[in-house]
Amino acid sequence: MIFHIGSLLLVIALVVSFFGTVVGYWGGRTRSANLAASSFHAVYAVAGLVLAAAVILWYGLLADQFQLAYVWNHSERALPLFYKFSALWGGQAGSLLFWTLLLSGYSVAVALTFRTRQAALMPFVNATLLITSFFFLVLLVFSVHPFEQYEFRPADGQGLNPLLQNYWMVIHPIMLYMGWVGLTVPFAFAVASLLSKKLGNNWVRIVRRWTLIPWMFLSAGIIMGSQWAYMELGWGGYWAWDPVENASFLPWLTATAFLHSIIIQERRGMLKVWNMVLVWLTYVLVILGTFTTRSGILESVHSFAQSDVGPYFLGFLILIIFSFIWLLFDRMPLLRSESAMDSVLSREAAFLANNWLFTGIAFAVLWGTFFPMFSEIITGQRISVAAPWFNKVTGPLFLLLFVMMGIGPLLGWRRTSANKLREQFTWPLLLSLLFALVYWLLVSKQFYPMMGLTACLFVTATIVQEFLRGVLARRAATGENPFTATWQLMRRNGQRYGGYIVHLGIVLIGAAVIGNQFYVQTTNVTLAQGESADLAGYRFTYNGLSAEHQDNRVEYRAYVSIFADDGARLLRTVSPQRNVYDKNPDMPTSEVGIYVLPSEDLYVVLNGWSENSATFSIFVNPLTLWLWVGGVLIVLGTLIALWPHPRRKTVPAPAGVPVRA
């Protein structure tokens, strides 16, 4: 019976979210405080109802209620408790419920933050968030049915998809969803400012923070997904331009562009229409991403479940695309630029170039992702675009983007004079040229990796220079010691210096990608016990295999010793592993054996085994560690940028000072 109540809760939430949408828009239009207050209550009520429904589904999972179709399909008795908990987002219905839950969470956070401020915007914001909730509730109530029950209670469930039984897979979707779902908030503010015609600087300032938060989660989610792919899928890489990976990457690209171009609007009052378009595109790409993941329209290893949600998504997409375009055109006269570009050698011009590049990359990725679908519709044949195509098209764009990342921060607003240009660029350029020369002569004559790594070094040099100059300026003024000065710099100017830390993280990721793209060494070998294989100056010796039965799986573990210096020095014994799950024996998962060095990862995959030999894929992946370090820096830098400015001291004006000029 409790599960009937779960369904009913969703139905009530559906009705309330619709009602809240109506009173929100209506209240904003008529400036009625009563309708606005009702929309706030609707936000809280929907959140409470959806949370209660999620708790009921969690109860079903944790208490092994296999009469529930969802639990039967995605859990089993022997599943470790941790994964029973995470099975909530392991399947279609559950993950849509989870989406709705997170969206309600964000909506409540926004409503509580602004319950006494932004009176003109908030009813519209509530309504826009609620209509998104409404859409997902429509899916939950009419299409996917998380609380569907069987007539009887099966003894045991089917088990969770083995690929999802990994702690990265528990945290990665949460991060990704927190990112995706959170990007609804800036969209809601954009819609609210258009509808209320309050298009001043106000919404821009609010939205920066509310974009940074989901952006941080999305970045972390993407990196964690890569980590999962790298550690669990066992093909030696971390990114395959899989449609679902692209689905998470696309809104990241447009959101990143938005975070940059919004600074120009804040500082110079320019690019207002463009920013609206970016925030809307980001939202559309989020919904499109959920659609592609959930409808199985694009064949992909990630589309675990397929069902009839497609038409609903298509309908909603059409609604948000056309209604927003109409709204934007209607409000166009209110979105005039307040100033014009003064010079090409200005930071706003650099930001603009960066925006074109981000949008260019997003367009290329979008095209590549949907090409199979278009080709199937038009020619009847599904032609997939593979990773090399994506690398070829986006690679040069990313290279340019990196160069811009170095140049942009060194330019001043409005205009940079020739002597200042010289002053800013001499050292980073000299250093980069020297590096390129040395690299060309001593390391490798390949053009792209040389250019790429040189660009990385250039950006790093500019960031170091920026920090040095900032610290020196502070020291000159305050006489603080270098550490305090650095700290204060980040504390008081977090937006800028946090941004530089994020850039540094991106540079590290760039270097790791270049290393993995151009310098991977790999071999496939079958080794008898005690036999060795040599690769990249390391020796890999197979010592034997063990099998161990865990809760719901058998773990086969091979032991491989890695030696350096032609077998003279033992570095580490790694144990690549295969897990064969009782419920899904034909879907063994991989657990790679890995030894991480700052310069490269030694990465061993167990492919198969017989009585006394085993087959391995061995990879030497250069610089991969820095991919994860870069990810950590991105999160850290974003936190610095988000951190509230220290409270400003307010010294009361001494009496007797004339107040008016």
Next chain:
Amino acid sequence: MTWLSLAIGLIIALPVIAYVARPLFTPARLLYATDDSRLGDLLARKDTVLSNIKEIEFDHQTGKLNTEDYAQYNQRLRGQALSLLKRIDQIAPGAGDLDTQLEAAIAARRKVAAAPVSDAAAATAASVTEIAGTDDATTKQATEAGGAKEVVMQRSASFCHHCGAPVEPGDRFCRACGTRLREE
């Protein structure tokens, strides 16, 4: 679905509906007065201008802006800040004491060249720079830079009430935005 669970659903639904609909049955109120949003926008623009002042000061210190460009932009922005404050004061007299202080300080600073700096004015200038989010560092620098800048400031003592650009004595229209200037 049993009758019992339907009944329970109803029992849950009723208080939810009551909660959401309750504000509709209270006396009707307006969300905001019309001027309110204009004020909010002006305050937001004022904050932006102040943080822009801070930003170019910092750009100048870290060698991205040369001194002439800096002086020019700085003057323009300070003019804008002043005019915004005046408009804020018109809409909501005393909308925050801080703003009044700031206005006083900027005015005091502009007058410095004419009259010797009084201790009180200097103290206000310092406090205001803090309010503007500028570090004490820049205050010190500004005070040290002293004379030259204030002379520049003094030459065009009035500003366009619309966009804040400096106005020469005798101008009838603003050179930047074309607004007809008020007689002062």
